[in-house]
Amino acid sequence: xxxxxxxxxxxxxxxxxxxxxxxxxxxxxxxxxxxxxxxxxxxxxxxxxxxxxxxxxxxxxxxxxxxxxxxxxxxxxxxxxxxxxxxxxxxxxxxxxxxxxxxxxxxxxxxxxxxxxxxxxxxxxxxxxxxxxxxxxxxxxxxxxxxxxxxxxxxxxxxxxxxxxxxxxxxxxxxxxxxxxxxxxxxxxxxxxxxxxxxxxxxxxxxxxxxxxxxxxxxxxxxxxxxxxxxxxxxxxxxxxxxxxxxxxxxxxxxxxxxxxxxxxxxxxxxxxxxxx
Amino acid sequence: xxxxxxxxxxxxxxxxxxxxxxxxxxxxxxxxxxxxxxxxxxxxxxxxxxxxxxxxxxxxxxxxxxxxxxxxxxxxxxxxxxxxxxxxxxxxxxxxxxxxxxxxxxxxxxxxxxxxxxxxxxxxxxxxxxxxxxxxxxxxxxxxxxxxxxxxxxxxxxxxxxxxxxxxxxxxxxxxxxxxxxxxxxxxxxxxxxxxxxxxxxxxxxxxxxxxxxxxxxxxxxxxxxxxxxxxxxxxxxxxxxxxxxxxxxxxxxxxxxxxxxxxxxxxxxxxxxxxxxxxxxxx
Numbered sequence: 001x002x003x004x005x006x007x008x009x010x011x012x013x014x015x016x017x018x019x020x021x022x023x024x025x026x027x028x029x030x031x032x033x034x035x036x037x038x039x040x041x042x043x044x045x046x047x048x049x050x051x052x053x054x055x056x057x058x059x060x061x062x063x064x065x066x067x068x069x070x071x072x073x074x075x076x077x078x079x080x081x082x083x084x085x086x087x088x089x090x091x092x093x094x095x096x097x098x099x100x101x102x103x104x105x106x107x108x109x110x111x112x113x114x115x116x117x118x119x120x121x122x123x124x125x126x127x128x129x130x131x132x133x134x135x136x137x138x139x140x141x142x143x144x145x146x147x148x149x150x151x152x153x154x155x156x157x158x159x160x161x162x163x164x165x166x167x168x169x170x171x172x173x174x175x176x177x178x179x180x181x182x183x184x185x186x187x188x189x190x191x192x193x194x195x196x197x198x199x200x201x202x203x204x205x206x207x208x209x210x211x212x213x214x215x216x217x218x219x220x221x222x223x224x225x226x227x228x229x230x231x232x233x234x235x236x237x238x239x240x241x242x243x244x245x246x247x248x249x250x251x252x253x254x255x256x257x258x259x260x261x262x263x264x265x266x267x268x269x270x271x272x273x274x275x276x277x
Numbered sequence: 278x279x280x281x282x283x284x285x286x287x288x289x290x291x292x293x294x295x296x297x298x299x300x301x302x303x304x305x306x307x308x309x310x311x312x313x314x315x316x317x318x319x320x321x322x323x324x325x326x327x328x329x330x331x332x333x334x335x336x337x338x339x340x341x342x343x344x345x346x347x348x349x350x351x352x353x354x355x356x357x358x359x360x361x362x363x364x365x366x367x368x369x370x371x372x373x374x375x376x377x378x379x380x381x382x383x384x385x386x387x388x389x390x391x392x393x394x395x396x397x398x399x400x401x402x403x404x405x406x407x408x409x410x411x412x413x414x415x416x417x418x419x420x421x422x423x424x425x426x427x428x429x430x431x432x433x434x435x436x437x438x439x440x441x442x443x444x445x446x447x448x449x450x451x452x453x454x455x456x457x458x459x460x461x462x463x464x465x466x467x468x469x470x471x472x473x474x475x476x477x478x479x480x481x482x483x484x485x486x487x488x489x490x491x492x493x494x495x496x497x498x499x500x501x502x503x504x505x506x507x508x509x510x511x512x513x514x515x516x517x518x519x520x521x522x523x524x525x526x527x528x529x530x531x532x533x534x535x536x537x538x539x540x541x542x543x544x545x546x547x548x549x550x551x552x553x554x555x556x557x558x559x560x561x
Contacts, residue, residue: 010294011294012294176366176367176371177371177372179328179333179366180364180366180369180371180372181372181384182333182359183331183333183359183363183364183366183435184359184372184384184385184388184434184435184438185356185359185360185384185385185387185388185389185438186384186388187356187388201374202372202374202375202384203374205374205375206371206372206373206374209371209420210371
């Protein structure tokens with residue numbers, strides 16, 4: 001279970017954990033847009049320091065945060081390799097048979113890798129500091145204006161929260177079934193891809209059967225309590241904006257603004273380089 | 278000696294905020310031919326303990342030996358181990374997956390790498406042994422059977438591997454009284470045929486007292502006592518400390534003695550209680 005850290009809540013009582021999930025969600029959305037506007041290494045550095053600062057503030061060990069990058073390592077390597085080998089530029093550095101590497105290719109590969117890693121890190125902070133339930137509530141709240149045009153926001157949020165709630169249950173169930181089949185001598189670790197895939201059938205069939213059984217039971221239980229998706233209901237945890245939320249938003253937005261200012265006005269990289277000239 | 282456990286300690290998710298120690302220095306020795314009950318509150322480490330016995334959970338520290346298989350070895354012979362220790366998990370009917378009962382039951386023996394004739398022979402034997410009609414049920418889908426039948430098929434799937442040690446995790450949970458009696462009778466039958474050693478995790482004190490030679494009482498990841506049902510259920514101090522419920526027979530005996538009708542022995546099974554009452558009457 002260790003390798004599915006992405007999306008796993010890391011309990012702690014830090015200022016970041018206590019922020020309004022809606023604010024956190026919006027900040028992350030802005031962040032993702034911002035990352036695509038990063039133009040030079042200096043700004044990658046700034047964003048990286050920003051993430052480390054937020055991580056320290058949220059009391060999440062950096063080890064835990066950086067572990068989330070493992071999930072995208074393969075993706076990073078593949079995209080970087082493609083860019084490295086297929087980018088044509090002016091300055092040829094290395095050429096052997098059909099492989100030729102240009103300076104531009106190297107730069108693009110590095111920047112893409114950095115971008116992907118940055119894209120992974122900060123949203124991971126969101127899921128590490130926010131429970132899935134809080135996130136769902138935040139999404140419901142942020143989408144609620146759409147109710148005016150008859151979007152079933154509540155139903156969507158409910159589906160999301162049930163799906164989220166089911167993930168740990170299904171994982172637990174999967175583990176149990178894997179154990180049960182292992183006890184019957186199943187071998188999931190050796191053999192080729194085909195054999196390994198085939199070995200999963202005794203796990204997947206009971207898992208699906210169980211998922212349908214659970215869905216039936218849940219629907220029945222909700223029906224028995226007269227659940228209706230149109231009923232007006234109150235929240236157990238009311239989300240309220242506080243001064244801390246405002247401060248956090250302002251701080252983050254000013255960091256992001258730095259990126260845009262740099263790209264369109266300052267050109268930080270060149271300023272630093274010119275200092276050394 | 279069939280199982281020897283020495284100083285086994287296990288922590289779930291070590292080095293994370295979720296870390297929890299499930300076993301703390303568990304040591305015990307189970308002889309061949311014993312019927313051992315494993316009892317204790319939820320979260321006392323029972324399941325973690327039995328999952329160690331066939332290496333579903335790998336040892337973190339301590340030693341376990343099952344017959345001549347040493348689990349401390351870097352690469353223990355898992356195939357042989359799992360053929361030796363048959364584990365029937367909680368709600369085993371949820372592990373059924375194949376199209377027909379026959380195919381499902383043959384999954385275990387197939388994994389052991391046996392030849393087809395041997396598999397067929399074992400499957401027939403296992404299905405018959407759990408009290409189902411082989412010819413009638415072999416081609417049916419396990420998903421269309423009744424709850425009790427499903428559980429029998431699942432148990433057949435484990436005993437088709439002919440384990441020398443049979444481990445059952447809550448085998449009678451969620452069954453009606455009749456189903457419970459049938460499964461308990463089945464376990465006895467299996468013990469008499471080819472699984473001489475039986476280990477049962479249970480919350481049902483009546484069935485534990487009635488069937489077990491010895492009881493391993495777990496409390497907070499440790500073995501509070503490993504002794505006969507009589508020694509455990511008549512140790513009031515221990516019962517209070519571990520918040521353990523008594524079997525009905527013991528409750529009756531204690532109530533009788535409180536009312537001034539003390540019995541000549543300390544019964545834990547119904548037969549013993551009746552014998553004790555008879556003896557008391559005979560001696561006036």
